[in-house]
Amino acid sequence: MSQPVLDFVPIWTLILGVGVFLYVLLDGFDLGVGILYGFAPDRDSRNLVMNSIAPIWDGNETWLVLGGIALMAAFPLAFAIIIPAVYFPVLIMLLALIFRGVAFEFRYRDAEHRTFWDRAFNYGSILGAFAQGVVLGAFIQGFETEGRHFAGGSFDCFTPFSFLTGAALVFGYSLLGAGWLILKTEGTLQDWARTLGRLSLGGVLIGIAAVSLWTPFLKAEIWERWFSWPHIAILAPVPVITALIAYWEWRSLNNRSEAAPFIAAVCLFAMSYLGIAISLWPMIVPYKFTLWEAASSEATQAFLLVGTLFLLPIILMYTGWSYWVFRGKVRGDLGYH
Amino acid sequence: MSLDPVVLSRLQFAWVIAFHFLLPAFTVGLASFIAVLEGLHLATGREIYFRISTFWIKIFAVSFGMGVVSGIVMPFQIGTNWSRFSDAAADVISPLLAYEGLTAFFLEAAFLGVLLFGRNLVPRWAHFVAALMVALGTLFSTFWILATNSWMQTPAGYEIVNGRFLPKDWLQVIFNPSFPYRLAHTVDAVYITTGFVVIGVAASYLRSGRFVDEARTMLSMTLWLLTVLVPLQFFLGDAHGLNTLEHQPAKLAAIEAIWDTHSRVALNLFAIPDEKAETNRYELAIPDLGSLILTHDPNGTVRGLKDWPADERPSPVIVPFFGFRIMVGIALVMLGVVVASLWLRSRGELFDARWFLWLCTLASPLGFVAVLAGWATTEVGRQPWTVYGLLRTADSVSPSLTGFDVAVSFAGYCIVYLVMFSAGFALMVRLIRLGPAEAAIEPDAIESGRPQHPVQALPSTGAGGRP
Numbered sequence: 044m045s046q047p048v049l050d051f052v053p054i055w056t057l058i059l060g061v062g063v064f065l066y067v068l069l070d071g072f073d074l075g076v077g078i079l080y081g082f083a084p085d086r087d088s089r090n091l092v093m094n095s096i097a098p099i100w101d102g103n104e105t106w107l108v109l110g111g112i113a114l115m116a117a118f119p120l121a122f123a124i125i126i127p128a129v130y131f132p133v134l135i136m137l138l139a140l141i142f143r144g145v146a147f148e149f150r151y152r153d154a155e156h157r158t159f160w161d162r163a164f165n166y167g168s169i170l171g172a173f174a175q176g177v178v179l180g181a182f183i184q185g186f187e188t189e190g191r192h193f194a195g196g197s198f199d200c201f202t203p204f205s206f207l208t209g210a211a212l213v214f215g216y217s218l219l220g221a222g223w224l225i226l227k228t229e230g231t232l233q234d235w236a237r238t239l240g241r242l243s244l245g246g247v248l249i250g251i252a253a254v255s256l257w258t259p260f261l262k263a264e265i266w267e268r269w270f271s272w273p274h275i276a277i278l279a280p281v282p283v284i285t286a287l288i289a290y291w292e293w294r295s296l297n298n299r300s301e302a303a304p305f306i307a308a309v310c311l312f313a314m315s316y317l318g319i320a321i322s323l324w325p326m327i328v329p330y331k332f333t334l335w336e337a338a339s340s341e342a343t344q345a346f347l348l349v350g351t352l353f354l355l356p357i358i359l360m361y362t363g364w365s366y367w368v369f370r371g372k373v374r375g376d377l378g379y380h
Numbered sequence: 381m382s383l384d385p386v387v388l389s390r391l392q393f394a395w396v397i398a399f400h401f402l403l404p405a406f407t408v409g410l411a412s413f414i415a416v417l418e419g420l421h422l423a424t425g426r427e428i429y430f431r432i433s434t435f436w437i438k439i440f441a442v443s444f445g446m447g448v449v450s451g452i453v454m455p456f457q458i459g460t461n462w463s464r465f466s467d468a469a470a471d472v473i474s475p476l477l478a479y480e481g482l483t484a485f486f487l488e489a490a491f492l493g494v495l496l497f498g499r500n501l502v503p504r505w506a507h508f509v510a511a512l513m514v515a516l517g518t519l520f521s522t523f524w525i526l527a528t529n530s531w532m533q534t535p536a537g538y539e540i541v542n543g544r545f546l547p548k549d550w551l552q553v554i555f556n557p558s559f560p561y562r563l564a565h566t567v568d569a570v571y572i573t574t575g576f577v578v579i580g581v582a583a584s585y586l587r588s589g590r591f592v593d594e595a596r597t598m599l600s601m602t603l604w605l606l607t608v609l610v611p612l613q614f615f616l617g618d619a620h621g622l623n624t625l626e627h628q629p630a631k632l633a634a635i636e637a638i639w640d641t642h643s644r645v646a647l648n649l650f651a652i653p654d655e656k657a658e659t660n661r662y663e664l665a666i667p668d669l670g671s672l673i674l675t676h677d678p679n680g681t682v683r684g685l686k687d688w689p690a691d692e693r694p695s696p697v698i699v700p701f702f703g704f705r706i707m708v709g710i711a712l713v714m715l716g717v718v719v720a721s722l723w724l725r726s727r728g729e730l731f732d733a734r735w736f737l738w739l740c741t742l743a744s745p746l747g748f749v750a751v752l753a754g755w756a757t758t759e760v761g762r763q764p765w766t767v768y769g770l771l772r773t774a775d776s777v778s779p780s781l782t783g784f785d786v787a788v789s790f791a792g793y794c795i796v797y798l799v800m801f802s803a804g805f806a807l808m809v810r811l812i813r814l815g816p817a818e819a820a821i822e823p824d825a826i827e828s829g830r831p832q833h834p835v836q837a838l839p840s841t842g843a844g845g846r847p
Contacts, residue, residue, distance in 0.1 A: 126459025
């Protein structure tokens with residue numbers, strides 16, 4: 044490739060990184076709400092729980108499409124290797140998201156089969172979250188490649204490690220969901236969300252600890268990165284800060300603060316995300332291709348960048364407005380009820 | 381028969397996109413219809429527009445939700461099953477898909493929430509703006525996805541470097557030779573499809589004497605629209621056909637099942653193409669009409685399939701051949717409906733002629749059939765290529781996939797789509813049965829206990845039309 048005049052790779056890395064993180068947070072909390080939905084005590088609370096995300100889940104899931112396509116646009120080689128490599132987790136995720144997505148309308152309109160759609164919403168959310176966690180685990184483990192293609196088998200991504208990351212993400216999303224419900228509900232329903240939040244936090248902490256202990260043994264590259272001098276000194280604050288945030292999350296779940304549980308959960312996700320980024324940088328197909336090697340042509344990156352820089356702020360603005368319209372505690376007389 | 385990942389991946393893609401396509405075919409038009417109704421309500425203050433709009437918004441909510449979840453599947457299909465196509469073509473087509481997300485999906489999603497749930501939370505004009513933005517989003521989406529599809533049909537503005545397509549001129553990429561024709565033809569088609577659903581629903585209310593005011597308004601305004609759009613479609617379709625003759629002559633030869641190149645081509649009304657023998661069986665044809673329609677000249681020469689080696693011909697020929705005939709046949713029926721409506725209108729019997737109301741009801745799903753038939757025609761007609769003439773479908777599939785993998789995923793999509801689409805269809809039918817008046821009351825279908833609004837006055841029996 045010729046020497047680029049302008050290097051768009053860092054900015055596309057940033058856009059994709061922020062885009063994926065936004066997806067994880069936004070669809071994370073509404074998938075989490077779906078996971079907790081199965082534990083709601085009665086129909087009234089189920090209605091409220093679902094109404095808390097009914098007007099916004101569609102926009103949240105749009106970030107998944109954008110994340111997939113942005114990966115294809117900015118780093119097509121990574122898209123062409125990773126997506127077929129996680130063939131079955133992607134399939135499971137898509138089918139789960141279908142059931143969960145249509146359940147919003149169908150549950151409300153199809154009273155005879157309400158229990159079926161209740162389960163579809165709940166199991167769909169759990170399976171979707173789990174499948175995304177498996178994708179994450181497979182990503183950290185790396186892929187077998189040959190030339191510009193994935194050369195392994197479609198079942199290679201199912202390993203004990205990817206099942207662990209799958210389970211950890213289910214707990215992570217349910218923690219985010221609990222944080223959201225604490226924000227949007229009051230009274231006994233909020234207390235219920237706090238209880239489930241504490242349980243989720245326990246699962247998250249076990250998950251983070253297990254994944255963190257396991258990861259350096261997966262690849263010599265990661266061991267080297269974490270424990271060689273001076274990396275170890277620079278990276279040491281990461282687990283310390285994570286532990287402090289976990290403590291903050293625990294305290295705010297137990298006192299009466301309404302926003303802190305959600306914010307602390309977001310911070311926990313940010314730290315985990317940062318930890319993965321530090322371990323794998325600058326690889327986009329771990330241990331095989333760097334961001335620069337997998338990048339699309341400059342013409343492609345430039346053409347899309349112009350529009351993205353113009354459109355993203357507008358999108359954030361009107362998405363923010365739609366959140367503003369539905370601000371405050373969720374009520375029974377709006378939406379599906 | 382051993383499981384072939386290429387064949388199964390094609391079937392799977394056809395399955396998921398055919399079901400997905402049914403929804404935008406309906407929601408693009410419906411979003412515009414709702415925006416018009418909301419605008420009319422805002423401008424005139426007439427309550428009837430509000431009732432009709434509220435009714436269709438409920439149906440829109442069900443179909444749009446299904447469109448979203450079946451749409452999320454699509455970009456992932458390109459990655460999971462067609463990774464070599466992704467690697468080769470991503471530099472050119474992925475920005476178009478990304479622009480679809482940036483300009484359309486977020487717009488639709490953000491304003492859909494306000495459209496569905498925000499009527500009491502925002503000012504009336506803001507609710508209208510939300511309807512307008514959703515409609516605009518669906519049209520932006522149509523623009524970009526058809527630009528992508530058209531580029532695969534008639535690629536332009538690219539160069540090939542090391543087996544990968546790289547962009548050279550974005551305007552040529554987007555406005556590639558078949559794009560303007562395909563866009564106009566498709567947008568008209570989906571508007572017509574929605575229009576026929578609306579008149580079908582309105583006609584069945586009129587037949588049973590329910591919601592007569594709403595039904596008359598819906599029937600009358602929609603038939604005026606169809607009076608413009610259906611004849612227009614013949615011109616757009618003809619122009620698109622000339623474009624195909626110029627840029628994809630092998631597809632055109634398959635559509636007409638023409639094997640030998642010659643002038644004064646006959647128009648095959650019916651035939652069973654036999655690809656092995658390279659000829660047609662049971663042919664029923666009108667002399668010279670083929671050349672006249674295809675080239676606008678009775679002496680015009682049309683290339684036959686034998687001009688291309690067997691492995692560069694669309695296969696099976698029977699799909700574009702019959703797909704095209706089904707589409708055109710339906711268009712003729714639709715034209716008949718429009719002509720009949722004009723004649724009845726001139727006699728002041730539009731709302732009363734029972735045979736016509738039955739015709740409208742029976743014709744209501746025809747748009748979907750025509751859209752799928754047209755889509756099968758153009759997509760199978762593109763074969764054996766994913767990027768026409770340049771990248772073979774067989775060389776586009778993900779190399780890691782086994783036939784077993786794809787068989788499992790295909791089975792999964794089949795089961796889930798059958799459950800979801802039949803449930804969604806049943807719900808929409810139920811909403812239509814409930815009708816505009818009941819639907820507008822925000823029924824507490826699940827939790828009863830709140831006082832119901834007063835039941836609407838009994839539907840008037842009208843001036844006539846009841847037995």
